[in-house]
Amino acid sequence: MVSKKAKNTPSIKLGKPEKVEAWGMNTFSLSPVLRPESEEEIKEIFEWANATGTKIALRGGGCSYGDAATNKEGIVLDLTEFNQILDFNEKTGVMTVQSGARIKDLWELGIENGFWPPVVSGTMMPTLGGALSMNIHGKNNFQVGTIGEHIKEFTFLTAAGKILTCSPKTNSDLFYSAISGFGMLGCFLTVQIKMKKIYSGKMKVDPVYVRNFDELFDYFEANYKTSDYLVGWIDAFASGKSLGRGQIHKATNLKEGEDPEFPGNCLLERQHLPSHLFWVIPKKWMWILMRPFSFSLGMRLVNFAKCIASILVNHKSYYQGHAEYAFLLDYVPNWKYIYKPGSMIQYQVFIPKETAKEAMKELFTICQEKGIVNYLSVFKKHKPDPFLLTHAVDGFSMAMDFPVTKSNKEKLWELCYAMDEIVLKAKGRFYFAKDSTLRKRVMESYFPKANLKKFLSLKKKYDPKGILQTDLYNRVFLQD
Ligand SMILES: Cc1cc2nc3c(=O)[nH]c(=O)nc-3n(C[C@H](O)[C@H](O)[C@H](O)COP(=O)(O)OP(=O)(O)OC[C@H]3O[C@@H](n4cnc5c(N)ncnc54)[C@H](O)[C@@H]3O)c2cc1C
Structure with missing residues (x-):
């Protein structure tokens, strides 16, 4: 397909539409994709889009869980070859x-x-x-x-x-x-x-088992000043007195002169994630081995087993490479395929410290009551930042991974809508990078009105013809 050529406007050749998928595989668009390699090419494409009224979605690595980089009503500009x-x-x-x-x-x-x-x-x-x-x-x-x-x-x-x-x-x-x-x-x-x-290729990591939400929040509050990194994994199947049980990994950087192996342990070959589990099973096969557990009872067992393992290694500190600590989720390539033939969404919320604990208890409880429990939950601590559409708050976030199947989809979306109300009541926020279910009314309720107004006026100023859009933008900003 060749575009209509406006006067003095570059003409851009579009190939056949390709399947452009959300990272969580829960949606896709069929869009012509352009892959520019230089600034000049990107500029030319923008000129052409302004002249022809073509709608463009910018796309990087496609790692947003939902529709943040798909475009059902236009083309996609994949920027991964503009990478020097x-x-x-x-x-x-x-x-x-x-x-x-x-x-x-x-x-x-x-x-x-x-x-x-x-x-x-x-x-x-x-x-x-x-x-x-x-x-x-x-x-x-x-x-x-x-x-x-x-x-x-x-x-x-x-x-x-x-x-x-x-x-x-x-x-x-x-x-x-x-x-x-x-x-x-x-x-x-x-x-x-x-x-x-950094002054070492490794960090000191302390694994800590917590029995419930109270211990989780207490640990974060007591330890954040002495930690460089903190992350909690929560067993969403646990209930009653164990609601919020899980494991925290606290990591601290080594100081200058502390590591006799530095800089040798910064060599790339000592940082890459291992390609085999127990030196035998190729990591790329692991999702296949995990797949039989990818249903509610199986995941309940996996979460329980992880809790037992956490108790056994409680406070047994060890040293871990930066990449291994940071990119745990890359450890098992294609782990998301365990959700096939279905897909997944992540529901991540950011809640001020004053209301976070109670709201998170409510979120986990409502999931259990509605019979859709998230398979993986990750807890972090945050601070505010000066950016216009920031998602961060002075508080905590919970990221919850849910399986999406043909039979649970409607119920799952209803559950997310119900959870939205809990988050709004707690004065929390959502995150476009992870979102699949947000509606305009909810977005307008949580963003400070002044920020939203300013964003809309900047959108008019810098994109007067409205060439930039994504399915997420259309869903959350344009649809009522
Ligand atoms: C396993 C996993 C773990 C994750 N962990 C975290 C985490 O710990 N913390 C966190 O914050 N996020 C996390 N994310 C989310 C991820 O970091 C964000 O979605 C990020 O935006 C993805 O970048 P991308 O290059 O893949 O962009 P895409 O997903 O392709 O696009 C994201 C947005 O960027 C825009 N965009 C892309 N390139 C450009 C450009 N050159 N100029 C202007 N706009 C552009 C797109 O239009 C879109 O709106 C995780 C995602 C995955 C899959």
Whole structure:
């Protein structure tokens, strides 16, 4: 298909529509996909879209769980081939990359020089553009904030076609709104990020068993000041006095001079995730072995077994490589396939510290009452940040993975709507990177009105023809 060519407008050749899937496999679009490799190509595509009224969804690694990077009514701009590392200052740790470079590229280059990305997600596959658009957080959010707080500068192509340099001081309005702006204002081109200095290839990890929500919250409050990273895994099947039981992993960086193996243990070959389980079973087969447990009773057993294992290793500290600790979810490649032939959604909520515990108890209880219990639950601590559409609060988050099947889908969406009310009552927030079920009314209720108004006016200013959209934007901002 060749586009209508407007006067003086580049013509873009579109191939056949491709299946562009949400990471959780719960939705997809059939869209022509363009894969630019240079700024000039991206600029040309934006010019053409403005001239022809074509709607574009920007897409990075496609790691958003729902429809944040799919586009049923337009084309998809896949930026993963716009991925060069342009500069790395080995003294300061400042790295300049094209926005399609992945977190994997950053840490693999940085670590042998004693630098680690300041903020990473549970997978290393997101691109910097995708990570900034959602303003991702890590297990260290309570210490260092979101990724946006470590960006020195970026160049940005607004949807209207203008390239601007943004930093906290230059074009600061756009700096604080493009980061968190979920790809709706324009496209990140080059990004300058300050990496974090490390003095060992390993961190000290303390595994801690907690018997319920009270112990979970108490531990986080008592330990966050002395931790670099904290993450909790919760057994969502436990009830009564055990509601909220699980395991916390507290990690601390080693200080300068503390590790005699440094810098040898920063070599890439000592950081890569092992390819085999127990040196025998290839990790790529693990999802097949896990699949027989992928039903409610099976997952109840798996969660219970993990609890027993947590009790056995309680407070038995060990040293673990950065990649192994950070990217636990990459440990089992394609683990999401355990949900096939169905799919999955993640429901992640961010709740202020004053109301979080009670609200989370209510969330887990309602899941059990409705008979749809989440298979995996992850708990983190957060702090507020200065970005316009931030998801973070001074409080805690819970990420809950649910299986989606033909028979449970309607009931699951109803459950999410009921959970939305609990979260709204607790003055909590949601996260576009994980979302599949949010509705406009709920979004309008939790975003501060002033932020929303400002975002909508910036959308008009930087994207006057409305060329940038995604299925998520259409669902949450346009549909009533
Ligand atoms: C297993 C797993 C674990 C995860 N763990 C975490 C976690 O711990 N913390 C966390 O915060 N998130 C986490 N995530 C979510 C993930 O970090 C975000 O969804 C992130 O945005 C994905 O980046 P991506 O490159 O894949 O972007 P995509 O998912 O492809 O797109 C995300 C958004 O970015 C926009 N976009 C993409 N590229 C650009 C660009 N160059 N310029 C402007 N906009 C662009 C898209 O339009 C879309 O709105 C996890 C995801 C998975 C699958």
